Amino acid sequence: MLTETTTHEDEPRPSTAPVAAEAREQFASSPRGAQLARRRALRWMEEWGHPPASDASCAVALVVGELAANAVRHGRVPGRDFFLRLILDEVAGLVRVEVADAASTKRPPTSTPTALPEGESGRGLLLVEALAVRWGWAPRHPMGKTVWAEVSTRTPPHL
Incomplete structure (x- = not known):
């Protein structure tokens, strides 16, 4: 696996705010790869000052x-x-999560389901919708797609 964790301040970004940190890694398209990706994300968040038990890291x-x-x-394509x-944007108080796969034809739904499905799957995007400030997807060139979500690093006010 190729791992790269870097800090960028002068690299061009879609937003005008400077990026505090960026980390990326490639994983096997398997359940074990998904598990490792989640663990790696927790490690990166800890390196960026957000302990594993913090709201932002969770x-x-x-x-x-x-x-x-x-x-x-x-989104799995054999091979x-x-x-x-x-991507950590400290000024905006956001972490942008991007997951890219090689399947161009299988795309996320255009809207999130409004009710919980009866089956054992289909709830993932409801969870993403609840935890993210916003989320979406974009085609990836030359093939595939990237699904992204932006998560706040700021502690929500207590009610």
């Missing part, structure tokens, strides 16, 4: 777990891995 780990599981289950990237 939310990121759950989102990574769901998106990686979807990539393995619905192709999936790719995880986390």
Whole structure:
């Protein structure tokens, strides 16, 4: 597996805010790969100052777990891995989670289901919707797609 954790301040980004940190790694498109991706995300969050038990780390780990599981289950192409990237934007108080797979034809639904499905699967995007500030997907060139979610690193106010 190729691992790269870097800190960037001058690299161009879609947003105008500077990126505090970025980490990326490629994983086998298997249940074990999805599990390793979730663990790696927790480690990166800890390196960036968010302990594993913090709200931000737990939310990121759950989102990574769901998106990686979807990539393995619905986006698997034999012989192709999936790719995880986390980007920390301290100014905006966000971590952007990106999971890219090689399946171009299997895309996430355009909207999240409003009720829980009766089956044992199908709840992952409901969880992502609940934990993320926003989420979506984009085609990946030359093949595949990237599903992304932005998770707040700020502690929500207590009610």
